[in-house]
Amino acid sequence: MTEQSPAMRVLEAALPHVPFDGWSDATLKAALTDSGIDPALGAALFPRGPLDLALAYHRKGDACMVARLADMDLGSLRFRDRIAAAVMARLDLVEDKELVRRGTTFFALPHNAAEGGKAIWGTADAIWTALGDTSDDLNWYSKRATLSAVYSATVLFWLGDDSPGQQNTREFLDRRIENVMQFEKLKAGLQANPLTRALLAGPMKLLSGIRAPHRPDDLPGTMKDPL
Template sequence: MTSDISATLLDAALMHVPFDGWSETTFRAAVADTGTDPTVARALFPRGAVDLALAYHRNGDAAMVERLRNTDLATLRYSERVALAVRYRLEVVEDKEAVRRGTTLFSLPIYAADGAKAIWGTADAIWTALGDTSEDVNWYTKRASLSAVYSSTVLFWLGDDSPGQTATWDFLDRRIDDVMRFEKAKGQMRKMPGLGLLMKGADQMLSGIHAPRKPAAPDLPGQWHIPS
């Protein structure tokens, strides 16, 4: 029941976002349009349209993951799988203006942390869907690199009016290639006498960093739940 009300409110809000953005005006209009008890609506979305915008983003992540699960990735290289996942994430968006308005919202200092967390969540969803098993500092570096690729691609995509968004997909491929070249350069530096020793020392210093662990009781207050 709660999820049904949330979905109904979000659908109603999306009708107003192109005109009023992810704002309190949009939130109140969605509540009025759906006849939802304002107390219930505020309990579901305490910060109003901000939480609606985050719910919209998470729905996009879920749709992307579902599409990946139904795609045969066996013949693709890993970099191609990552690029395809980012492309899927953008293709599931039905209204580019909703994303544009969300980008404006999360560029505000007060909500910047929420925006960064949402992008990190997308990167985590992609790596998890692709079967990432890293347990060390690579867990973080993979998601940080992909967050940068994803966020820059979104900004390019918002201004892209090329047929079939071809310019965006070319831009995405270039960003993925940049990351791959960086990783290749790191591998080459590890083979250099002086730098190799220095990087080995850095690796030892970072060896104590581990990926977050899922809590034994995910619903226990105060614990960080990592999506499976």
């Protein structure tokens, strides 16, 4: 059995406390005590305290989702159904909805909202990457922005869903994806119209220079995920 990293030990020890104390200093302190990790090491692993702890939990979920998607046979599905399967795979991995509910409240705080938005974007990026997206232009951003909105709305619905097998959530997600598909059809129709295409020629030329970010992960001083 592979030995858990110190950060993973702290995170695992924190989970039973989150439903009662939220993603808080109290939870982190209790997790350090329960895991036997020295507080000084804990401060180094989670320099921003509960914020880094909550983000570590979210990233762990993303990583597990990517692993699950790699084992799933999605090739026979329509692309919209692959997206839906990926989102539901991410939600199905959650062992206790209260962990996410507490996280939603935590990231709704003004000083945590930016990091919460980045976390959702990271999930959308992980899904698109796992499904083989190769876009390198404006579409790279628009795909992730759209999926981030769909995912966020679905999570909020899912938190209150007690239907068998989360069927209501699956239907809600399908409707949100259908809304996106209708918008894409409208956009394609506008782009096919000669008059609209002429009017958008200038802005589209400017936007054509946008490229997806490329950042080497082996730069000196780059912090790796502590998990």
